[in-house]
Amino acid sequence: MAIDCMGGDYGPHVTVPSAVKYLHSDPEVDIILVGIPDVIEAELRALDMPLSSRMRLHAASEVVGMDEPPALALRNKKDSSMRVAINLVKNGEAQACISAGNTGALLATSRFVLKTIHGIDRPALAVVLPTIKGHTYILDLGANVNCTAEHLLQFGMMGAMLVSSVENKKDPSIGLLNIGEEDIKGNEVVKQAAELLRDSGLNFYGNIEGNDIYKGTTDVVVCDGFVGNVALKTSEGVAQMLATFLRQEFKRNIFTKFAGFVALPVINAFKRRVDHREYNGASLLGLRGIVIKSHGSADKHAFCAAIKRGAEEVRGGMLCHISKHIAELQHNTQKSKFNSATVE
Amino acid sequence: MAIDCMGGDYGPHVTVPSAVKYLHSDPEVDIILVGIPDVIEAELRALDMPLSSRMRLHAASEVVGMDEPPALALRNKKDSSMRVAINLVKNGEAQACISAGNTGALLATSRFVLKTIHGIDRPALAVVLPTIKGHTYILDLGANVNCTAEHLLQFGMMGAMLVSSVENKKDPSIGLLNIGEEDIKGNEVVKQAAELLRDSGLNFYGNIEGNDIYKGTTDVVVCDGFVGNVALKTSEGVAQMLATFLRQEFKRNIFTKFAGFVALPVINAFKRRVDHREYNGASLLGLRGIVIKSHGSADKHAFCAAIKRGAEEVRGGMLCHISKHIAELQHNTQKSKFNSATVE
Numbered sequence: 001m002a003i004d005c006m007g008g009d010y011g012p013h014v015t016v017p018s019a020v021k022y023l024h025s026d027p028e029v030d031i032i033l034v035g036i037p038d039v040i041e042a043e044l045r046a047l048d049m050p051l052s053s054r055m056r057l058h059a060a061s062e063v064v065g066m067d068e069p070p071a072l073a074l075r076n077k078k079d080s081s082m083r084v085a086i087n088l089v090k091n092g093e094a095q096a097c098i099s100a101g102n103t104g105a106l107l108a109t110s111r112f113v114l115k116t117i118h119g120i121d122r123p124a125l126a127v128v129l130p131t132i133k134g135h136t137y138i139l140d141l142g143a144n145v146n147c148t149a150e151h152l153l154q155f156g157m158m159g160a161m162l163v164s165s166v167e168n169k170k171d172p173s174i175g176l177l178n179i180g181e182e183d184i185k186g187n188e189v190v191k192q193a194a195e196l197l198r199d200s201g202l203n204f205y206g207n208i209e210g211n212d213i214y215k216g217t218t219d220v221v222v223c224d225g226f227v228g229n230v231a232l233k234t235s236e237g238v239a240q241m242l243a244t245f246l247r248q249e250f251k252r253n254i255f256t257k258f259a260g261f262v263a264l265p266v267i268n269a270f271k272r273r274v275d276h277r278e279y280n281g282a283s284l285l286g287l288r289g290i291v292i293k294s295h296g297s298a299d300k301h302a303f304c305a306a307i308k309r310g311a312e313e314v315r316g317g318m319l320c321h322i323s324k325h326i327a328e329l330q331h332n333t334q335k336s337k338f339n340s341a342t343v344e
Numbered sequence: 345m346a347i348d349c350m351g352g353d354y355g356p357h358v359t360v361p362s363a364v365k366y367l368h369s370d371p372e373v374d375i376i377l378v379g380i381p382d383v384i385e386a387e388l389r390a391l392d393m394p395l396s397s398r399m400r401l402h403a404a405s406e407v408v409g410m411d412e413p414p415a416l417a418l419r420n421k422k423d424s425s426m427r428v429a430i431n432l433v434k435n436g437e438a439q440a441c442i443s444a445g446n447t448g449a450l451l452a453t454s455r456f457v458l459k460t461i462h463g464i465d466r467p468a469l470a471v472v473l474p475t476i477k478g479h480t481y482i483l484d485l486g487a488n489v490n491c492t493a494e495h496l497l498q499f500g501m502m503g504a505m506l507v508s509s510v511e512n513k514k515d516p517s518i519g520l521l522n523i524g525e526e527d528i529k530g531n532e533v534v535k536q537a538a539e540l541l542r543d544s545g546l547n548f549y550g551n552i553e554g555n556d557i558y559k560g561t562t563d564v565v566v567c568d569g570f571v572g573n574v575a576l577k578t579s580e581g582v583a584q585m586l587a588t589f590l591r592q593e594f595k596r597n598i599f600t601k602f603a604g605f606v607a608l609p610v611i612n613a614f615k616r617r618v619d620h621r622e623y624n625g626a627s628l629l630g631l632r633g634i635v636i637k638s639h640g641s642a643d644k645h646a647f648c649a650a651i652k653r654g655a656e657e658v659r660g661g662m663l664c665h666i667s668k669h670i671a672e673l674q675h676n677t678q679k680s681k682f683n684s685a686t687v688e
Binding site for chain 2: 177223
């Protein structure tokens with residue numbers, strides 16, 4: 001696993017200790033720390049952790065700024081820790097790249113360096129979210145703001161392959177995010193995507209609505225990047241507001257503070273259950289390599305979760321799954337087009 | 345106020361007692377109960393409430409089913425309680441219509457009977473949501489799945505006029521829901537809408553993200569109906585999941601149950617604060633009349649909130665505000681088009 005050590009709001013202060021911690025927890029994984037050697041070595045010395053055969057350092061002289069325009073980073077920073085880490089994946093020296101850096105730059109650089117899998121038009125960002133039943137995978141979350149029905153079909157397939165590789169689940173169910181369950185609902189792109197998904201041979205559940213995400217109605221939720229991004233950030237907003245209100249109510253007076261004291265273990269158990277750090281790590285799907293985007297503000301716990309996600313995708317053979325199924329998908333879609341043409 | 349007594353999951357069992365309750369709380373309001381006389385009279389008898397000069401009955405012989413296709417309801421049910429209630433608004437006998445009936449039918453019938461205000465292309469659905477700071481108004485929520493930049497501009501203006509009428513707030517701030525704050529983010533429609541809003545003379549804050557809705561960053565949140573509907577239903581889903589998790593944690597064992605008992609008053613205060621019934625009632629904006637859509641499953645408390653919303657829009661003179669400002673808006677937009685043409 002190649003770790004872009006310089007990315008994220010806290011850079012090596014978080015990425016290096018996280019990598020060390022993860023290395024201890026997962027004996028199957030080797031780590032390549034990518035970045036400015038002096039800085040990484042200083043972090044390792046502070047941790048009293050020497051480099052080893054399982055953890056080596058790969059120098060990169062530049063750093064992509066968190067607010068740097070992606071196009072500039074792509075053009076001017078050919079020796080950035082991000083780009084070098086992605087190159088290691090391309091060259092087969094690493095099986096996955098984990099970065100907490102600039103999202104736009106990571107998307108642009110990954111796409112430019114790794115290219116998309118044959119048959120996939122655009123990469124998509126996928127994350128796991130908690131649900132009442134367990135968890136669900138949602139994509140796209142902002143990599144694509146203008147999607148065609150074919151893109152949504154590809155997202156559905158890639159999401160299903162992600163779930164079947166990582167969760168070892170056969171035929172994961174796919175829901176299409178819409179504004180009603182009926183076929184007549186939604187805009188033209190979504191209506192066409194529903195038809196394509198229905199004919200795809202995938203386990204298509206049908207249209208679902210926003211509340212179905214957290215009900216856990218389907219294993220995969222498909223939407224365009226605009227809608228997915230709004231849904232995700234709106235969810236964060238609701239959770240933050242409810243947490244604020246709950247805190248305020250418990251702090252209202254001496255009686256409520258006492259109630260808060262008594263309820264603290266329960267509240268803490270509840271918090272652990274919805275701890276967003278556990279869900280850190282968005283997968284860039286559709287590339288010829290595994291790339292995981294960690295939240296920029298991730299702490300060690302969260303960044304470890306992102307490394308783990310990368311390791312699971314490698315172990316699950318996700319890339320093979322996607323490559324194999326894109327061929328089947330194209331075959332099915334062609335067949336269904338042919339059939340409907342024959343019927344007409 | 346004309347009440348469509350037959351609409352909603354519970355029909356007159358909820359609408360009639362709600363109307364009676366609201367009548368007592370608001371001495372300025374008179375009510376017209378619209379629906380099948382026998383059924384309404386039976387409800388009134390059960391409440392021991394006679395008709396009066398402030399509460400009269402207007403017969404309608406038909407009922408629109410909750411799952412009935414809107415086009416069929418519009419064509420075939422000319423004497424439905426919904427249509428008759430809307431007709432009363434058109435004829436000036438009522439200042440507003442409140443219905444918990446079929447959303448699609450209410451939208452189609454309102455638009456057909458009342459028509460849009462001159463200069464408004466499409467009506468939009470707006471609701472109030474709680475925020476950390478207070479509350480915010482969001483539109484559209486599903487009346488329009490394909491919007492142009494001009495539609496979003498009109499939604500912004502209508503939302504602002506709703507807030508200034510109902511909240512008596514001068515120059516409410518308008519946020520455009522997007523996937524990033526920077527001008528370059530989002531799809532073409534949103535980028536163009538931002539330009540139009542910037543030149544509109546309205547108090548345009550700029551782009552906002554999903555989490556800004558519940559932070560209360562702006563008084564009004566503008567988005568297309570697809571995105572708004574997903575955001576709203578996703579919010580409901582998150583809140584339901586968190587409530588379920590909290591309940592489960594408090595029910596885990598005898599100690600957590602005790603903690604739950606001690607914390608009950610705090611939890612109840614919290615629940616009251618985010619009680620969705622208080623926020624019931626979506627406004628159909630842009631029509632030549634005030635129409636409020638209540639949730640189909642509203643109980644008496646929630647349906648009363650919807651009636652109150654209608655009364656507040658009437659008292660705030662919302663229709664006048666919108667009509668007046670659409671003229672100004674068109675003037676400003678023309679001027680800005682002219683200016684940019686001159687500069688070019």
